[in-house]
Amino acid sequence: MNKVAIIGLGYVGLPLAVEFGKILDTVGFDINRKRIDELKNGNDFTKEVNKNELVESEKLTFTYDTADIADATVYIITVPTPIDSHNNPDLTPLIKASEMIGKLLSKNDIVIYESTVFPGCTEEVCVPILELNSGLKFNIDFFCGYSPERINPGDKEHRLPSIKKVTSGSTVEIANKVDDLYKKIITAGTFKASSIKVAEAAKVIENSQRDLNIAFVNELAMIFDRVGIDTHEVLEAAGTKWNFLPFKPGLVGGHCIGVDPYYLTYKAESLGYNPQVILAGRRINDNMGMYVANKVIKLMSNKGNPISKSRILVLGITFKENCPDIRNSRVIDVIDELTDFGATIEVYDPEADKEEVKHEYKIELTETLNGTYNAIILAVGHNQFKNIDLKNLTDEKSVIYDVKAYLEPSTITARL
Structure with a gap:
């Protein structure tokens, strides 16, 4: 060669x-x-x-x-x-x-x-x-x-x-x-x-399997929210069994997990087979951004916050932590839904390329954090976010929602 x-x-x-x-x-x-x-x-x-x-x-x-x-x-x-x-x-x-x-x-x-x-x-x-x-x-x-x-x-x-x-x-x-x-x-x-x-085939099922496992815990998160218990506490307890798989709820994006299952279902449908389990998982994961946004709106309403023209900070727009990759990021689903409610959204992400975000999502990344936000959503667990003092950006009525279970539970309003 x-x-x-x-x-x-x-x-x-x-x-x-x-x-x-x-x-x-x-x-x-x-x-x-x-x-x-x-x-x-x-x-x-x-x-x-x-x-x-x-x-x-x-x-x-x-x-x-x-x-x-x-x-x-x-x-x-x-x-x-x-x-x-x-x-x-x-x-x-x-x-x-x-x-x-x-x-x-x-x-x-x-x-x-x-x-x-x-x-x-x-x-x-x-x-x-x-x-x-x-x-x-x-x-x-x-x-x-x-x-x-x-x-x-x-x-x-x-x-x-x-x-x-x-x-x-x-x-x-x-x-x-x-x-x-x-x-x-x-x-x-x-x-x-x-x-x-x-x-x-091995490639597409690797990520399809992961997609389905995340869809399962995402559905659990929605169920346990209605029950009134913390999903992560349940997962921690269940995780004491030796063969329990340690998946966590979240937004499923990126160039693989949120995409690969559709390559498999496309092939299946071309052969006359209608896949059910794989597409069910995709539907759950594709709707998680809307679920997160609506949950934040409810929490804000319960605290007496205005919704229309409210000021909401979204921390992170990349598809995962500590990398600049914004391909197929599902954080945009959260942003779009909140925008439809009339909220003013500011997005802060020191990992993402400002010009790439503007080109891909028509969003101007904010470079400074100041004032008081009606809500803060931790969407991506970048290491840099550990240094942000959220107390200086919120008041007693503000909502802090943690999508990644990244922050200390005592410092937030709720988590996915």
Whole structure:
């Protein structure tokens, strides 16, 4: 393997490029020229890779020019695979990347996909595009593999090398080659799946399982709220049993958990099966933002707070704590619902990129906290929020609602 090209340098592609760049000639490609320029200067806005790690990856170069990856022998595609407004898979980035790589393919090249897809997508959607644009024959002139990404944004403990990697290939020989390739950088080891479809399916059920477990505790939270008991106290008590799973209620967003189940249900429905449990979990989780907003409104009303033109502070807009990733953040559901009630919303998030938030959600992040708020919602548990003195921002009528069970119970009005 003479040269590896990583297509897409986001949360998944960049760590991959850095690790391969330590041992193999590697080119990181992205269509975003600004992103390439920043990386060349040692800056990663995702905060997944620091400047020293970029320097240590001595065999890694960055480019937005396809001519620089034309001589690669292995292409690894890590572009986003989102959903559209109807919750159907949006394969546009994947299709465009496949068209681009198809035009560059040479005999015996290997194309490996890491993007989340439904079972069968690589061979049914991507391979025909590669064949059409290359003029080459699949499994004769070129080959494919699939190795699902398992990147956990913001997690400094579980990083790419320390997370076991599932691999697969379009033939037995290629499966071995793909597995051997990843073994060079994955210290935790690899698991070679029996087929590409099995590897694709493994990825979507990993996050579908987590989605369902969170949906279960979200439903418990709504039930226990009516009972009048604290959900987290119940979970703590139940957690004393050795096989109880430690999931907590919350807003389910991001590029994986809130998206992947729809790839599985899309495939199921295309085969004539109507999935019930998976979609039930999705409905619960998709409605949690509205539930949180309405709960806050009730608490404010009970304390005699005005609703219309009230001043509400939302702490955090990223999809999870201690990372700048705002993709598919469900905090926006809380904000939109409160705005519909006529409240004035201020959003504070030192982790998020101000311009990206403005572009994606049409929200101007506030940079200073002052005055008295009618309500404060802790939506994301960033470490920086530990230093905020909420007493200076509230009075006796203010509501403090903790979505993440992050704050001391004695300092808040209620928590999810």
